[in-house]
Amino acid sequence: MTGLSRRAKYGLVHTDRGDTMIFHLGMSGRMRLDPSEIEKHDHVIFEVDSGKVVAFNDARRFGSLDFADTDRLDLHPALAGLGPEPLGDAFTPEHLARAFDGRAAPVKALLLDQRVVAGLGNIYVCEALHVTGVHPERLGRDVTRGEIEALVPAVKAVLEQAIAAGGSTLRDHAQVDGELGYFQKEWRVYGREGGACAVCAKPVERRVQSGRSSFFCATCQR
Numbered sequence: 001m002t003g004l005s006r007r008a009k010y011g012l013v014h015t016d017r018g019d020t021m022i023f024h025l026g027m028s029g030r031m032r033l034d035p036s037e038i039e040k041h042d043h044v045i046f047e048v049d050s051g052k053v054v055a056f057n058d059a060r061r062f063g064s065l066d067f068a069d070t071d072r073l074d075l076h077p078a079l080a081g082l083g084p085e086p087l088g089d090a091f092t093p094e095h096l097a098r099a100f101d102g103r104a105a106p107v108k109a110l111l112l113d114q115r116v117v118a119g120l121g122n123i124y125v126c127e128a129l130h131v132t133g134v135h136p137e138r139l140g141r142d143v144t145r146g147e148i149e150a151l152v153p154a155v156k157a158v159l160e161q162a163i164a165a166g167g168s169t170l171r172d173h174a175q176v177d178g179e180l181g182y183f184q185k186e187w188r189v190y191g192r193e194g195g196a197c198a199v200c201a202k203p204v205e206r207r208v209q210s211g212r213s214s215f216f217c218a219t220c221q222r
C-alpha cells in the first residue's frame with residue numbers, strides 16, 4: 001500500500017502494484033483492523049505488507065469493492081463523470097452557476113446529483129438550502145446568482161461543521177478506530193419535521209422529493 005485517498009463517497013487504497021482498490025461502505029459497511037474473529041458478513045478479508053489483517057464487513061450489501069489501474073482511475077465507472085469535491089477549490093459559484101443554467105430540475109435534486117458536486121449527502125443539502133433561504137423545490141434555472149454565491153460557502157460550512165462534530169449520520173457508524181461516531185449534532189431542519197425553525201419559529205416541513213426526505217421552512221425558504 002502506498003497511500004489512502006477519497007473521491008466522492010469512495011475510499012481509495014493505492015498499492016505499489018500500480019492499481020488502486022476502490023471501495024464504498026454502502027449504508028453500514030465497515031472495515032475492521034485485525035479482527036479477533038471472522039464475522040458472518042465479512043465478505044472480503046485481506047492482509048497488507050505490515051501483516052495487519054483488514055475485514056470488509058457489509059451486512060446490508062450496499063457496499064462495493066473493486067480494483068482499477070491507478071493512472072486510469074478517472075475512467076472507472078464509479079468515478080467517471082463525478083463533479084468536483086464540495087470542499088475542493090473547483091467547487092465554485094461559477095461551477096454551480098454553469099450546472100444550474102437552464103436546468104428544470106429542483107435545486108435539491110441537482111445538489112444531490114454526483115455529476116454536479118460529488119458526495120454531497122441529503123442532510124447537508126437540506127441544511128445548506130435552509131442557510132441560504134432557497135426552497136428545495138425551486139428549479140435550478142430559477143436560482144439567482146446571488147443565491148448561488150451564498151450556497152457554495154454554505155455547503156462548505158455545513159460540511160466542515162459536520163466533520164468537526166464527528167461526521168456520523170448512523171448510530172452504528174464507526175470511525176476507523178472502531179469508536180462510534182457522535183450523533184449529537186443538532187441540525188437546523190434535517191430530521192426536525194414539526195419542530196420550530198430556528199430563524200422564524202414556524203414548524204419545519206418535510207416533503208419527499210425523488211425518494212429522499214426534504215426538510216425545510218416554507219417561510220424562510222422561497
Ligand SMILES: [Zn+2]
Pocket residue numbers: 197198199200201202217218219220221
Ligand atoms: Zn423559518
